Amino acid sequence: MPNLPVSEHSPALHGRLTLVLLTHNRPAFVRRALQYYATLDCQVLVVDSSTTSNAEIAGQFPDADYHYVPQFSYRALAAKLKYAVQQVETPFMVFAADDDFALHDGLASALTFLEQHPDYGLCHGYSLMYQAQADAVSYYRRDRKVQEDYAYDSGRARALAYMGQYLPTLYAVTRTGLIRDWLAQVADDISFEWLEISQVFWLLASAKARVLPIPYVVRELNYLQSEHGSDVLGVLRRPDQTSVAAREAFAERLANVPSFAEHDPAQRHGAVLDCFDAMSECLSSGRSLGLELIVESRWKDAFKPPQRLFEPTQYVEMPFYNQAFFDQLTAIEFLIHAKPAGRLQLSQLEGVWTRQEMLLKGHANDVAETVIERLWKAMDCSVFNRRVVEQLVLRLSEVDETEACELLQAWAARLHSVDIRDNLETFATMPSGRLMSWLEARSPAPAQGQAITQYLQSQAATPQIGILLLDLDNDMEKLQVTLDSLVEGHYTAFKITVFTTGEPPVATTVLNTLHFVKVTKALYIDKLNQIARQSSCDWLILAEVGDQFTAAGLARAALELLKAPDCRAVAADEIHRQHDGSLKAVFRPGFNLDLLQSVPALMARHWLIRRDVLVGAGGYSANFSQALEFDLLLRIIETGGMGWLAHLDEPLLICSAVPLEENVHERQTLIRHLTTRGYQAAVTSESPGTYRIDYRHSARPLVSVILPCQDNLAQLQATLESLRLRTRYNRYEVLVVDNASQGPDMLHWLDHNTQPAGRVRVLKSEQPISLAALYNAASQQAQGEFLVLLDSDAEVVNPNWIESLLNHALRPEVGVVGAKLIDASGQVTQAGLILSQRAGVLPAFSGAANGDHGYLQRLIVDQNYSAVSATCLMIGKALFESVGGLEDNLFASALSDVDLCLKVSQAGQLIVWTPYVQVVHPGSVAQPAQTLFSLQRKWPGNFAHDLAYNQNLSQLGGSFALGDAAAIDWAPLLG
Numbered sequence: 001m002p003n004l005p006v007s008e009h010s011p012a013l014h015g016r017l018t019l020v021l022l023t024h025n026r027p028a029f030v031r032r033a034l035q036y037y038a039t040l041d042c043q044v045l046v047v048d049s050s051t052t053s054n055a056e057i058a059g060q061f062p063d064a065d066y067h068y069v070p071q072f073s074y075r076a077l078a079a080k081l082k083y084a085v086q087q088v089e090t091p092f093m094v095f096a097a098d099d100d101f102a103l104h105d106g107l108a109s110a111l112t113f114l115e116q117h118p119d120y121g122l123c124h125g126y127s128l129m130y131q132a133q134a135d136a137v138s139y140y141r142r143d144r145k146v147q148e149d150y151a152y153d154s155g156r157a158r159a160l161a162y163m164g165q166y167l168p169t170l171y172a173v174t175r176t177g178l179i180r181d182w183l184a185q186v187a188d189d190i191s192f193e194w195l196e197i198s199q200v201f202w203l204l205a206s207a208k209a210r211v212l213p214i215p216y217v218v219r220e221l222n223y224l225q226s227e228h229g230s231d232v233l234g235v236l237r238r239p240d241q242t243s244v245a246a247r248e249a250f251a252e253r254l255a256n257v258p259s260f261a262e263h264d265p266a267q268r269h270g271a272v273l274d275c276f277d278a279m280s281e282c283l284s285s286g287r288s289l290g291l292e293l294i295v296e297s298r299w300k301d302a303f304k305p306p307q308r309l310f311e312p313t314q315y316v317e318m319p320f321y322n323q324a325f326f327d328q329l330t331a332i333e334f335l336i337h338a339k340p341a342g343r344l345q346l347s348q349l350e351g352v353w354t355r356q357e358m359l360l361k362g363h364a365n366d367v368a369e370t371v372i373e374r375l376w377k378a379m380d381c382s383v384f385n386r387r388v389v390e391q392l393v394l395r396l397s398e399v400d401e402t403e404a405c406e407l408l409q410a411w412a413a414r415l416h417s418v419d420i421r422d423n424l425e426t427f428a429t430m431p432s433g434r435l436m437s438w439l440e441a442r443s444p445a446p447a448q449g450q451a452i453t454q455y456l457q458s459q460a461a462t463p464q465i466g467i468l469l470l471d472l473d474n475d476m477e478k479l480q481v482t483l484d485s486l487v488e489g490h491y492t493a494f495k496i497t498v499f500t501t502g503e504p505p506v507a508t509t510v511l512n513t514l515h516f517v518k519v520t521k522a523l524y525i526d527k528l529n530q531i532a533r534q535s536s537c538d539w540l541i542l543a544e545v546g547d548q549f550t551a552a553g554l555a556r557a558a559l560e561l562l563k564a565p566d567c568r569a570v571a572a573d574e575i576h577r578q579h580d581g582s583l584k585a586v587f588r589p590g591f592n593l594d595l596l597q598s599v600p601a602l603m604a605r606h607w608l609i610r611r612d613v614l615v616g617a618g619g620y621s622a623n624f625s626q627a628l629e630f631d632l633l634l635r636i637i638e639t640g641g642m643g644w645l646a647h648l649d650e651p652l653l654i655c656s657a658v659p660l661e662e663n664v665h666e667r668q669t670l671i672r673h674l675t676t677r678g679y680q681a682a683v684t685s686e687s688p689g690t691y692r693i694d695y696r697h698s699a700r701p702l703v704s705v706i707l708p709c710q711d712n713l714a715q716l717q718a719t720l721e722s723l724r725l726r727t728r729y730n731r732y733e734v735l736v737v738d739n740a741s742q743g744p745d746m747l748h749w750l751d752h753n754t755q756p757a758g759r760v761r762v763l764k765s766e767q768p769i770s771l772a773a774l775y776n777a778a779s780q781q782a783q784g785e786f787l788v789l790l791d792s793d794a795e796v797v798n799p800n801w802i803e804s805l806l807n808h809a810l811r812p813e814v815g816v817v818g819a820k821l822i823d824a825s826g827q828v829t830q831a832g833l834i835l836s837q838r839a840g841v842l843p844a845f846s847g848a849a850n851g852d853h854g855y856l857q858r859l860i861v862d863q864n865y866s867a868v869s870a871t872c873l874m875i876g877k878a879l880f881e882s883v884g885g886l887e888d889n890l891f892a893s894a895l896s897d898v899d900l901c902l903k904v905s906q907a908g909q910l911i912v913w914t915p916y917v918q919v920v921h922p923g924s925v926a927q928p929a930q931t932l933f934s935l936q937r938k939w940p941g942n943f944a945h946d947l948a949y950n951q952n953l954s955q956l957g958g959s960f961a962l963g964d965a966a967a968i969d970w971a972p973l974l975g
Contacts, residue, residue: 013042017111018090024074025050028341029098034061035418036335040104047084078195079188085180094173099220101332106216110173113210121207124172125216128320132336134348139295143167144288145317148211155205155259156271162204164278165288169200178207192230194250201275205257215325218332236280302383302411306333337384338418351581352381354432356388363484368399386415432583434962441965443551448970449490452555455974463561465494466537468528471545472521474502478546491554497531499524510534529619539608553652559973560648570608572648576657590647590947594912598861600666601658601689604630627665634673649951660689690861697810703732703802704784707792708774710739713746715793722795729802734760737778740768770892776885787877789870797918805874808912815909816875816901818868819917826850829923832865832913834958835946840932841898841925842958855960865913865948870897872919890934894926902939
C-alpha cells in the first residue's frame with residue numbers, strides 16, 4: 001500500500017510561519033508530532049520543559065529547532081510561552097500541542113487568509129477530537145457550527161460575540177506581535193484557566209478574527225477532561241468571595257487592552273465582566289463545544305485501508321465529511337498506530353504486544369507451517385508491530401508465498417519509514433515486558449539444564465510429579481500449548497493425565513506418560529480422585545489446558561523437595577494472563593493461613609500436594625466443584641495442621657487469571673472449615689472474591705491499653721479523647737505510663753488524673769527508662785487478659801477497634817494482632833512490617849491510598865505478617881510474659897516490637913495484621929544502624945527470607961514491586 005500523503009500539496013510556509021511545538025515529559029508524543037510535521041515547510045520550534053532532556057530528538061529531526069528548557073515547570077505555561085515567542089522570527093506563528101495534528105492545508109489556509117486581510121489578527125478552522133486505542137481511533141465532534149467572521153470594529157463587540165460562542169484560540173494561526181502583546185500582560189505564574197481566558201479576550205479585543213469553514217486540527221481527547229485539571233467554567237462561575245474577587249481583579253487588568261481606551265474605566269471593567277459572563281454561559285450550555293462520537297475507525301488489515309463505522313447522526317454541516325479529509329485521517333491514523341503514545345492506547349497495547357511476544361517464541365517441535373500460523377495469529381493481534389511483519393516476510397519468502405510476501409514487504413517498509421524506535425523498547429518498560437524479561441532470566445542455560453537433568457537422574461528418590469490436566473471444553477489447541485511447555489522445560493519426571501470431554505486421540509493407560517481419561521463436565525471429579533488413588537506419582541498438581549509450565553519451575557520444585565522429605569504441600573508463584581492478554585505476577589508469601597482464607601482465588605490454585613496427603617484428606621469434593629483446591633487445602637489443614645505447608649518463590653505456571661467474584665463454594669467450604677475448628681463464624685465479603693471472618697467469640701476479656709508518654713500532653717490528650725469517643729467495647733482500662741516527664745503542664749495533668757479505681761490509671765517512672773522497659777513495667781500492673789501497646793500519638797478511627805483486634809487475638813493459634821496505620825489525609829503509612837536484609841524493616845504499602853486494594857488484595861484483607869508495629873499491637877498478657885516481654889537491652893531504643901513478634905512466631909503463634917483496625921499515625925520506623933544490625937544478627941533467617949513477603953519482589957521497599965531480573969543460583973540445589 002503506498003504511503004498516503006498528509007495533504008495534497010506541501011505549502012511553502014518557510015519564512016512566513018513558525019510552529020511552536022510544546023511538550024513536557026512526553027518524548028513519544030513529540031517524536032510522533034515531528035514525524036507528522038516533517039513535510040510541513042515551515043520553521044518548527046520544539047520547546048521541551050521535561051525533567052530529562054530529549055536532545056536525541058534533534059539528531060533524529062535535524063530540521064526542528066530543539067530547545068530544552070527545564071527551568072519552566074509544568075504549571076509555568078505562561079513563562080514557557082513567553083520564552084517560545086522570543087525565539088520566533090516569522091510574522092506569523094501557531095502553538096501546537098505534542099498530541100495534536102494541525103492539518104497542513106488548514107494552517108496554510110489560515111496563514112493565507114491573514115496575509116490577505118491585514119486587519120485580522122488570528123484565524124483557524126474547526127477541530128475534531130480523537131481517542132486512540134490499541135486497534136482503533138474514535139473521532140468526536142467537539143466544535144459546533146459558530147459565527148465564523150468577527151469583523152466588528154469594536155473590540156468589545158468582537159470579544160463579547162466570540163466568547164459567547166467560544167472555540168479555543170491558543171492553537172490558532174496568529175500574528176506574532178499580537179501574541180507578544182498578550183503575553184506581556186500576564187504573569188509568569190498565571191493559572192491555566194486565566195491564561196486561556198485572557199488569551200481569547202485579549203486577542204479578540206485587539207484584532208478581528210476568522211473561523212474558516214475547514215478542517216483545521218485533529219486534537220487528542222483531553223479538552224473536557226484536562227490532564228492538568230483546569231476548570232475554566234468553575235473559575236468563571238464560582239460564587240464564593242475569593243473567586244468573585246479574583247474575577248474582579250483580573251477584569252481590572254484586562255480592561256487595559258488598547259482597544260478599550262475610548263471607554264471610561266468603569267465601562268471597560270464592566271465590558272470585561274460581560275465577556276466573562278458570555279463565556280461562562282456558553283460553556284455551561286454547550287453552545288459551541290460538545291463531545292459526540294461520530295466515527296470509529298479500525299485498522300486490522302495491512303492490505304486494506306481502515307474500516308470506518310459512522311454513527312447514525314452525522315453533522316454534515318461540519319467540514320469533515322469528504323474524501324480528502326478522510327485521506328488525511330488515514331495518514332494520521334497510520335502514525336497513531338505505528339508510533340503509539342497515548343496512555344489509554346499503550347495500556348491496551350500492553351496486552352496485544354504480550355500476546356505477540358508469546359506467539360513469536362519458537363518451540364522445539366516447530367516446522368515452517370506452525371511458525372507461519374503463529375505469525376499470522378500475531379498479525380491478527382495488530383498489523384503495526386514491525387517485528388511481527390518482518391518475521392512473517394522472512395518466513396513467507398522461505399516457503400515461496402510471493403504475493404503475500406511482496407505486500408507485507410511494502411507494509412514493513414512503510415512501518416520502517418516512521419518507526420525508527422522499535423515498539424519492543426516501549427514494551428520492555430511495561431509491567432508485562434519487565435515480567436517477561438524477568439522470567440527469561442530464570443530459564444537455565446543449556447549447561448545448567450544438562451546438570452539439572454543429570455543430578456535428578458542420579459537421585460534414588462527423584463520426585464515424580466503427576467499433572468492432572470482438565471480439558472473440559474475439548475480444546476486440543478490449548479492442550480498443545482501446555483504439552484509444548486512441558487516438553488521445553490528442564491524436568492522430565494512427570495506423568496500427565498488429561499481429563500477431556502472429547503474423544504481421546506489415542507488409547508492410553510495410567511502407565512503411559514500421557515494418559516487420556518474421558519469425562520463429562522458433571523462427572524469428572526470422581527475420575528480425578530480415582531486417578532489420584534491409582535497414580536504412582538509422589539506429587540500431584542491440578543491444572544487446565546492452556547496453562548504453560550515455566551522452563552525452570554518444576555525442576556526447581558523437584559530439587560527443593562529432595563531436601564524437604566517431610567513437606568506435605570507446596571504453593572508456588574505463578575504468572576496470570578489477564579483478559580486483555582497482559583501479564584501480572586502473583587508472587588505469594590509463605591504459607592499464610594489468614595490470606596488463604598481471605599483471598600482463596602489467588603492463594604489456593606496450583607498447589608503441589610503429596611499424593612498420600614491428598615488421598616488421606618479425602619481427595620477433591622464434588623460438593624465444592626467451584627473451589628476444589630481451596631476445599632482440599634482446608635481439609636488438609638484439618639487433618640494434619642499447618643506444619644510442612646510450604647511455599648516456593650518460583651513461578652510454576654503462566655495461566656489465565658481467575659476473576660475475583662462471588663463464589664458460593666468458596667464461602668460454603670470456608671464456613672464448613674470454621675465449624676470444624678469449633679467456630680460459629682460469620683463470613684462476609686466486602687469486595688468480590690475476598691472474605692472477612694467474624695469468629696463470634698463469646699468471651700469478653702478485660703483489655704489493658706498501655707499508653708506511654710513523656711512531655712507530650714497535647715498528643716496524649718488527643719489519643720485519650722479518640723479512645724473515649726471511638727471505643728465501643730466497654731471492658732477495657734487505660735494505663736498512662738509516664739517516662740519521667742518534666743514539663744509543668746504535663747506534671748499537673750498527671751497529678752490530677754491519677755485515679756486508681758477509674759478506667760484511666762496513671763503510672764510514673766521517676767527516672768527515664770527505655771520505651772521497651774516502660775511497656776514491660778506497665779504490663780506488670782495491667783489487670784487485663786490482653787494488652788494493647790498503643791503510641792500516645794496514635795488516634796484510633798473505628799469504634800469497634802478492640803473487638804476487631806480480639807476477633808483474632810482470641811484464636812488459639814494467634815499471638816499478636818496489628819493495625820493499619822494511616823495519616824490524617826487517609827494515606828497508608830504502614831500496613832504491616834517487611835523484613836529485608838538489604839533495607840532493614842520496611843513499612844508495607846507506605847504511600848498507598850487508603851482505598852487501594854494493594855498487591856494480591858493485601859491492603860484490604862486479614863493476613864499474617866512476620867511483624868507488626870507497637871504503634872497499635874494486641875497480645876495476650878500471659879504470652880507477653882512467657883516470651884520475656886520486650887527486649888530492653890539490645891532493642892531499648894527501637895525495634896523491640898519486631899523482636900517481640902519474631903519471638904511469638906518462634907513460639908508457634910501467628911502474627912495477624914488486620915485492615916479493619918485503622919489508626920492515625922505517621923508510621924515511620926526508627927531503626928538505628930547498630931540496633932538493626934543486632935536484630936538482623938539475632939534473626940538472620942527471618943531477614944534473609946521474610947515468609948510474609950516474597951524473594952522475587954524488590955527488597956528495597958515495601959511496595960511489592962517486581963525485583964530485578966536475575967538468574968537462579970542452581971549450584972546450592974545441585975550440591
